[in-house]
Amino acid sequence: MTVTREPRLDEPPPETTAAGRGGGGRDGADFDQLYHAHFRSLTVQLTAYCGDLSQxxxxxQEAFCRAFARWSKVSRYDDPVAWVRRVAWNLASSxxxxxxxxxxxxxxxxxxxxPGPGPDRVALDAALAQLPPNHRRAVVLHYLADLSVSQIATQxxxxxGTVKSWLHRGRAALATQLAATSEVNHRD
Structure with missing residues (x-):
């Protein structure tokens, strides 16, 4: 049975050790020294910024991986740690x-x-549903879509005259149905 534990703040993750990546050589040794000397302090800085140790x-870790990929160039900088720090901060900002x-x-x-429809809207919808389809279309197109009688006739x-008749009959039926609904609501 293998027991795993969370890495401590002062130790790098296991996959970044020289043995873990098969590193070696002079350049690898310089990178290892830089990594071990500054991983903890950079992690503390980024933890303060991010508020999350694992993040x-x-x-x-990603900043050091990018430094390692460019180590031949980064190692010649006056302060390679500043480059790693800037990359880590840029990653956090991104x-x-x-x-x-x-x-x-x-x-x-x-x-x-x-919010859902109010009682008046429910009553109007119910009254419109009881109208014959042509009367309902005429009322909706005239009063809700603001089409003129001639536009409805064309459509x-x-x-x-037929549209005017539909509108007259539709309004009369709506008035009757809405009045009946209003009386029922006032009795309750």
Missing amino acids: AQDLV RWRRLRTAQSFLRRQREEHV EDVAE
Whole structure:
């Protein structure tokens, strides 16, 4: 049975040791010294910035991996640790930007909560549903879509007088149904 434990703040993750990556040679030794000397301090700095030890370790680890990939160039800098620190901070900043962008996107995707229809809207919908289809279309197109009688006549391919008749009958039926609904609601 193998027991695993969380790495301490002052020790690098196991996969980054020279034995873990098969390193060696003079350049590898310089990198190992830099890594072991500064991993902890950089992790402490990033932990203070991020507020999360494991995230800070990941960021510092990634910065060191990038330094190792460019070690022939980075090792010639006056202060290679400053380069690693800047990369780690840039990675942290990029992560914050990605998270902020993702959160903004998610906020825009959320549906806004709209309260349900009120009793008047429910009564109107129920009354409209009881109208004959042509009367209902005429009332909806005229009063909700703001179409004129002539526009409705053109759309429905009927005479304007027919549309006026549908509107008159539709309004009369709605008035009767809504009055009956109103009387029922006032009795309760």
